[in-house]
Structure formats: C-alpha cells, structure tokens
Amino acid sequence: MTATTVAPARAAQLFHALSDETRLGILEMLRGGERCVCDLQVDLDAAQSRLSFHLRVLKDAGLVTDRKDGRWSHYSIVPEALTEVHDMAVEMQPRKRALSIRSGSCCG
Amino acid sequence: MTATTVAPARAAQLFHALSDETRLGILEMLRGGERCVCDLQVDLDAAQSRLSFHLRVLKDAGLVTDRKDGRWSHYSIVPEALTEVHDMAVEMQPRKRALSIRSGSCCG
DNA sequence: CCGATTCATCAACGTTTGTTGATTGACAAC
DNA sequence: GTTGTCAATCAACAAACGTTGATGAATCGG
Numbered sequence: 001m002t003a004t005t006v007a008p009a010r011a012a013q014l015f016h017a018l019s020d021e022t023r024l025g026i027l028e029m030l031r032g033g034e035r036c037v038c039d040l041q042v043d044l045d046a047a048q049s050r051l052s053f054h055l056r057v058l059k060d061a062g063l064v065t066d067r068k069d070g071r072w073s074h075y076s077i078v079p080e081a082l083t084e085v086h087d088m089a090v091e092m093q094p095r096k097r098a099l100s101i102r103s104g105s106c107c108g
Numbered sequence: 109m110t111a112t113t114v115a116p117a118r119a120a121q122l123f124h125a126l127s128d129e130t131r132l133g134i135l136e137m138l139r140g141g142e143r144c145v146c147d148l149q150v151d152l153d154a155a156q157s158r159l160s161f162h163l164r165v166l167k168d169a170g171l172v173t174d175r176k177d178g179r180w181s182h183y184s185i186v187p188e189a190l191t192e193v194h195d196m197a198v199e200m201q202p203r204k205r206a207l208s209i210r211s212g213s214c215c216g
Numbered sequence: 217c218c219g220a221t222t223c224a225t226c227a228a229c230g231t232t233t234g235t236t237g238a239t240t241g242a243c244a245a246c
Numbered sequence: 247g248t249t250g251t252c253a254a255t256c257a258a259c260a261a262a263c264g265t266t267g268a269t270g271a272a273t274c275g276g
Contacts, residue, residue: 008129008132008133008136009129011126011132012126012127012128012129012132015123015124015126015127016123016124016127018119018120018123018127019120019123019124019126019127020120020263020264021116021117021120022264024116024119024120025116027200028116028200030202031200031201031202031203032202032203033202033203036215036222036223037222037223038215038221038222038223039215047265047266047267048222048223048224049223049224049225049226049265049266049267049268050264050265050266051223052223052224052225053224053225053263053264053265054264055223055224056224056225057263069215070222070272070273070274071215071221071222071223071272071273071274072215072222072223072273073222073223073224076202077200077201077202079201079202082197082198082200082201083197085193085196085197085200086194086197086198088193089190089191089193089194089197090190090194092135092136092139092185092190092193093139093185093187093190094138094139094140094141094184094185094187095139095140095141107144107146107147107177107179107180107252124233128233128234130234144252144253145252145253145254146251146252146253155235155236155237156252156253156254157235157236157237157238157253157254157255157256158234158235158236159253160253160254160255161233161234161235161254161255162234163253163254164254164255165233176242178242178243178244178252179242179243179244179251179252179253180243180252180253181252181253181254215222
C-alpha cells in the first residue's frame with residue numbers, strides 16, 4: 001500500500017536523480033540488465049569520473065544498486081524505486097471533484 | 109499510444125521541474141483545483157517573487173497552465189503532463205528477459 | 217614484487233539554480 | 247486622473263550542480 005501523501009523530500013530526491021540526461025542514459029542502458037562501469041563508459045562516451053559521479057547520485061536516490069566482483073562494479077536498476085516514481089505521478093493528479101471555485105479564496 | 113523511448117531532453121525537463129520541494133508544494137495545492145498566486149503565497153508562506161519563479165518553471169515544463177482574470181493569475185495542473193511522468197516511470201522499468209550475462213561485455 | 221586495470225574520491229573550476237529585494241506593467245477602486 | 251493591488255521581470259548574490267584532471271585503494275596478471 002502506498003502512503004496517502006508522498007514525503008516531499010523523498011520525491012524531490014528521486015526526481016532530481018532523474019533530471020539529468022546522462023543519468024537517464026545510464027538507466028536506459030541498465031534496462032537491458034546489469035552492466036559494469038567500464039561498459040557504460042564506452043557506450044555513453046563519458047569520462048570515468050563523470051560516470052562515477054552520476055552513478056552515485058542514482059545510488060543515493062535508491063534507483064540503482066551496485067555489486068562488486070573483483071575489480072569490477074556492476075550496476076543494475078532497482079525496480080521498486082521506479083514504482084515509487086510511478087506512484088508519485090499518480091498521486092499528484094488532481095483530486096476528483098476538485099473545486100474550481102474555492103470557498104476561502106482571496107479573490108472570489 | 110506512448111512512444112517506445114521518451115525523448116531524454118523532455119524527460120529531464122519534466123523531472124527537473126518536479127525536483128524542488130517548493131514546486132511539489134505548489135502542485136499539491138493545485139490538486140484541489142485552480143488557485144491564484146495570492147492564495148499560494150499565503151498557504152506556502154513564500155515570497156511573491158519566489159513563487160513566480162517556481163510557477164514559471166512548472167509552466168515551462170507544461171505541468172501547469174495559467175489563466176488571467178483581471179489582476180489575478182490562476183494556475184492549475186495539466187493532468188496530461190503527469191501522465192507523461194507516469195508513462196516515463198513505466199518505460200524505464202527493466203525489460204522483461206533482461207539478460208544478466210551480456211554478450212559483448214568488457215568483463216565476462 | 218611490479219605494473220596495469222577498475223573504480224571511487226578529491227580539489228578546482230565554471231555553470232546553473234534558487235533566493236531576495238526592487239522595479240515595472242496591468243488592472244481596479246476611488 | 248491618483249492610488250493601491252496582483253503578479254511578472256530584473257539584477258545581484260549565494261548555494262548547488264556537473265565537469266575535469268589528479269590521486270588513491272583494491273584487484274589481477276606477469
């Protein structure tokens with residue numbers, strides 16, 4: 001069950017993590033399954049340092065996880081986080097019976 | 109029908125507009141129906157200039173529209189934009205049959 | 217042990233974002 | 247007309263963000 005109202009700080013964090021094209025590119029790549037950083041580096045043509053930065057943002061927001069295997073870090077999507085985003089979008093829709101004329105409005 | 113892949117620039121713009129707590133607060137207020145700026149100012153305890161700034165970001169992203177009525181501007185949610193967000197979250201989910209082991213991977 | 221590879225972290229920098237207070241324009245009341 | 251109100255815009259500033267290149271830690275191959 002989802003909360004009635006989403007915690008604004010959490011929503012902002014999630015949306016912020018998704019508000020960058022490089023990060024969206026990373027997620028798009030991860031849609032096909034787990035990838036190591038070196039993989040992403042090649043396909044996204046991004047400097048290693050830059051990628052590391054963006055992966056951290058995604059990880060801090062809970063959108064991805066990493067798995068260490070020897071020298072390699074493998075990242076993959078956390079589907080639950082995207083479900084959160086999904087739910088937020090639904091919850092933000094106007095309420096049914098949203099009053100066009102409001103009682104206590106300053107400008108009637 | 110929704111596109112197979114969302115335009116990244118559009119997605120980034122939409123998510124960016126949603127990545128601020130003040131703006132999320134505005135949208136939450138608008139869920140109940142159309143509101144004038146003066147209304148939002150009081151309820152969100154935000155300076156007029158600040159509110160104007162955030163309303164512009166939301167408007168530029170297509171998340172809200174405004175209606176002028178005499179001296180007042182009334183803002184309301186554009187539900188279609190939230191549907192876009194919803195769809196994006198769905199489209200970002202990992203593909204079914206996402207391969208855990210990848211063929212051309214750099215680190216087999 | 218030594219060198220190479222993978223990746224995270226750091227410092228420095230420029231850019232973007234958000235805030236504040238002042239100005240301006242449009243409208244309404246008088 | 248003059249005055250007051252609503253809201254967009256502007257300039258100035260501070261904070262957050264993203265990029266780059268360098269450094270460092272861990273791992274693997276020779």
